[in-house]
Amino acid sequence: MLTVSRERLFLKSPSPSPYQESSRLQELSISLFRDLVEAVVGNDRKSMKKEVQRGVLPLFFHTQDKTDSVSKASREALCAAADLLKWKKLKDLVQPQQTWRTVERSLVRDRRRAEEYMEQSLPYLNNAQAILREAAVRFIGITARHLGNRNEKLQDICDALQPLVNDAEPSVRSLASQTLMTLGTRRKQPTSWWSLRTLCCWLCRDRER
Structure with a gap:
């Protein structure tokens, strides 16, 4: 060895x-x-x-x-x-x-790890493969619920996701728009976890279909 x-x-x-x-x-x-x-x-x-x-x-x-x-x-x-x-x-x-519930249980076990993996996922938003861009958007949406009430972090995430609203792949455009909408609600209601719970359930359910 x-x-x-x-x-x-x-x-x-x-x-x-x-x-x-x-x-x-x-x-x-x-x-x-x-x-x-x-x-x-x-x-x-x-x-x-x-x-x-x-x-x-x-x-x-x-x-x-x-x-x-x-x-x-x-x-x-x-x-x-x-x-x-x-x-x-x-x-x-x-x-x-x-499933994406398995991903959340396996990878995003605490806020520190969520932040680290969030940073790593951002470059994949620009990947040439649509399937990897979609995976990155989905992962970011799920991981965001573990970041707490950090509006500045959520704003950075939204800024990174915004260009994908015009992505060439329809599935990526749709997922990016849905994620941005839910994260936008989260920024306006920092005391409520409802929107991020909804996002996580929506992302996981959509993936399991």
């Missing part, structure tokens, strides 16, 4: 690139990330956990990638990350029957 440095693993984390990579390069990058995670041994396991956790959300998004080989590589890497992190619920995300 190899000893893998913190720097190497961090650099190979499958975060979204500002440039659109080819599917083959994306697959190789994710597969290398999996190999590096599986190679971590001994004391390195503890020191690498934070870096591996940073790869969880990008891997989840790419399990829905339209390229089958990228989707498969992402599921395998997510399982490897779950093993290293001893995070059993992560493996639920690779199941075909997983």
Whole structure:
């Protein structure tokens, strides 16, 4: 087994690139990330956990990638990350029957984690694949309910979502508009959780159809 440095693993984390990579390069990058995670041994396991956790959300998004080989590589890497992190619920995300309620239970477990994953999801709003843009919008809508009464954060989220109201893909346009409408209500009524509960239920129910 190899000893893998913190720097190497961090650099190979499958975060979204500002440039659109080819599917083959994306697959190789994710597969290398999996190999590096599986190679971590001994004391390195503890020191690498934070870096591996940073790869969880990008891997989840790419399990829905339209390229089958990228989707498969992402599921395998997510399982490897779950093993290293001893995070059993992560493996639920690779199941075909997983729902967005499962995503919420598995990923958004506290406000700190919600904020971290929210920041990671924003670049996917500009992804070339409509299915990944839609996944990002849906994830952001669900995660927003865990941010509390932070209107400035909600405003930043709304600003990021606004361009997708004119997205070329109808499903993305519709979801972005619905999410913005509900988050707008949330900003005007900071003492009420009703609108975000409604959003979460709507997003999950729509996905499960």
